Amino acid sequence: MNIPKLPIGDWIETLEAWLEAHFAPLFDVIRILIGSLVDFLQSVLLLGPPILIVLLASTLAWIAGKWRFAALAFVGLLLIVNLGYWEHAMETLAIVLTASLLSIIIGVPLGILCARSRVSQNVVTPVLDFMQTMPAFVYLLPAVSFFSLGVVPGVIASIIFAVPPTIRLTNLGIRQVPHELVEAAEAFGSTPNQMLFKLQLPMALPTMMAGINQTIMLSLSMVVISSMIGAQGLGADVYRAVTQTKTGTGFEAGISIVVLAILLDRLTQRIVKKQKTQR
C-alpha cells in the first residue's frame, strides 16, 4: 500500500481561507444580526432588578406547570442571585435562547423538507451525523476567523452542535403521522399546505418539542466550550475556576447552569404535556 498521505488538512485550510476571502460580507451580516439579537436579549433580561425576572419566570413556570414547579423556579433563580452569578447567568441564558431560537428556525423547515422527500433525508442525515460527532473544539478557530471573538462564534458553534435533534425529530414526527389519516385528508381534497399545517404538524408537535427540548439542552452543554472563543457568562466562570483549580467556585457556577437547565427543560416539557392534554 503506497498511497501518500491525503492532504485533507491543507484542503480544509484552503477552503477556510477561500470562505474568509469571498464570504466576508455575508459573515459580517450574520455576525451583526446574531450579535444584536444576543445583546437585545441580554439587555432585556438585565433591564430591571433580578427579582422582576425571577417573579416573571416563576409565573411562567406556574402557568406551564404546577405551583411546585413555580416554587422550584423561584428558589433556584434566587439561589443564582445569592451566589452572585445573576448577570453572568442572564448572559448565558441570552446566548442559549438565541442559539435555540435559531436552531428552531433552521431545524424545523429542514425537518419538514426531510419528511417530504427521501432524497433530502438521505443527504441531510449523514451531514447531521458528521455535525454531531465532530468534536466541537475543531471548529473553534474557524468560527473565530469567520465571526471574530465574542458571543457570535459561540452561538454558531452551539447551533452546529445542537440543531440535529430538532431536524431529526421534526422529520420523525411527521413521518409517524398515521397513514390512514394522511389518506383521509387527501381523499377530502386537502392541499399539501393544508395537510402540513392542519394535520401533520399538530400531530407531530409532541415529537418535535422533544427534539427542541434536546436542542436547548445541547446548547447549554456548549457554554464552557463557547467561552473559549469569547462567549462570556457562566461558561467563562466554570472555565476560569477549573484553570485556577478552584473546585468550589467551579461548582457554584456549574450549579447555576444546572438551575437554568432544569427550568428550560421542564418548561419545554410542560408545554408538550399541555398540548397533549388539550387534545
Add this chain to the structure above:
Amino acid sequence: MKNWGLALSAVVLAATLSGCTESKETKEIKLAYVAWDSEIASTNVVKYVLESKLNYKVELMQVDAGPMWAGIADGSADAMVAAWLPTTHASYLEKYGKELEDLGPNLNGTKTGLVVPSYMKENSIEDLKQGEIGDKVDHKIIGIEPGAGIMSSTEQALKDYGLDADWQLVESSSAAMATELQKAFDAKKPIIVTGWTPHWMFAKMELKYLTDSKGVYGGDEKIHTMVRKGLKEDMSDAYKMLDQFQWNPDDMAEVMVEIQGGKSPEDASKAWVDAHEKEVKVWLEGI
C-alpha cells in the same frame, strides 16, 4: 448575486461606520486574555489602570490561547498582555505575527522547565537517569495541555537527555497538573511536573527547577504585549500605556497570591496599583 454582495457590503459598512463613531465618544477597549493565573493578574491590572487613569470602559474577554491570538489578528479584540515568547507561543506568532503589532515584553524573567518539590534529592534533569526516582514516580512526568510550548520542549528534553526510552510525559491540563502537585506535596511524595514562573504554585509550595544543563528549555521566556493593527491611530493614549506597561515577576506574584488567597482579581489589582504609584506613573508617562 453581485448586487447582493454590494447591498450586503453597504449594510455592513453602514453598521461599522455607526459603530466607529460610537466608540470614539465612549472610549471602549477590548482586552483578550487566557485564564492563566499570571494573565488574570496582569490583564486585570492593565484594566484597572485604563479605567481609573484614562477613563476607558474596558471589556475583558477570557478565551483560549489560539482564539486570543486570532482575535487580536482580526481586530475583534484590541490588545492582550499575554503572549509568551519566544518559545511557548511560537506557533501562534508564526501564524498571526504579520497581522498584529508586537509592543515588546511587559515582563522579563519568566522561566519554564521541570519542577519538583524541594524535599526531593534530585537537582538536575540528568539525575532522573539514576537511582529509584523513575520507579517511584512510575516514569511519569505530569504535563499540561497538549500543544502547549512547554510540552514540546519537554518531549525534546526527554530525547536530548536520553530519557525517552522509559520516561513518559503525561498530557493533562494546567489545572490538573497543579492539583496533582499539591496532592503529592501535601503527602510528601515524589512528583515531577512541567512548571513555569510566574505561577502561584511557587508561592504556595517549596519547589525547585531541575537544572537544565543542555539548555533545552531555552533561556528565559518573556511575556509580550500584542495589539491589533491600527490601535495607535484609534486610541493613542491606551496604545501608549500598553506600550509602556512593564513590571517584574515579583510584582505579578504579589497580585497572583492575593487572587489565589480568595481576593477577587479586581480588588487584588486595585490594591496593587494603589500601592505602587511610582511604577504606574512610568506606564502613564507622556499621556
